[in-house]
Amino acid sequence: MSPIVMRPIGVVRSTRAAPTDDGWGAEAARIELDTARFGPDALLGLDAFSHAEVVFLFDRVDEAGVATGARHPRGNAAWPRVGIFAQRGKDRPNRIGLTICRVLRIEGTVLHVAGLDAIDGTPVLDLKPWMAGFAPRGAVREPGWADELMRGYW
Numbered sequence: 001m002s003p004i005v006m007r008p009i010g011v012v013r014s015t016r017a018a019p020t021d022d023g024w025g026a027e028a029a030r031i032e033l034d035t036a037r038f039g040p041d042a043l044l045g046l047d048a049f050s051h052a053e054v055v056f057l058f059d060r061v062d063e064a065g066v067a068t069g070a071r072h073p074r075g076n077a078a079w080p081r082v083g084i085f086a087q088r089g090k091d092r093p094n095r096i097g098l099t100i101c102r103v104l105r106i107e108g109t110v111l112h113v114a115g116l117d118a119i120d121g122t123p124v125l126d127l128k129p130w131m132a133g134f135a136p137r138g139a140v141r142e143p144g145w146a147d148e149l150m151r152g153y154w
Contacts, residue, residue: 008123029116033109051130057123058095079145
């Protein structure tokens, strides 16, 4: 397959400098758009939504450490080995992160959010409004280890 080249639309600014696993719920951050490409109109109307999906790059994950097979999530042997595509770890093949954040406000080309699990300086690849119509349809299921993993995350 041919490589895909992406250009960040902006950058995360937050007080969090290290990629720790938990406590992201109270984290306030801002996404500063690349003003050479985007003006305030790019964010027009996004503040009418309570949440936005933020697509970003785990740019500080060493590509040599990327996982491609199965492992225990967070290295916890009490949880089952599952494939990299059955977990949301940062050292994934394309190092892409995706988080649904609470929209706080917009100031010009800056989007203020809460609950973004990306550290200061993280490149942002895309933003999308979260719409209930795109939420899962029907019953949702997940294994017990996933519920346990998320207990302190937010």
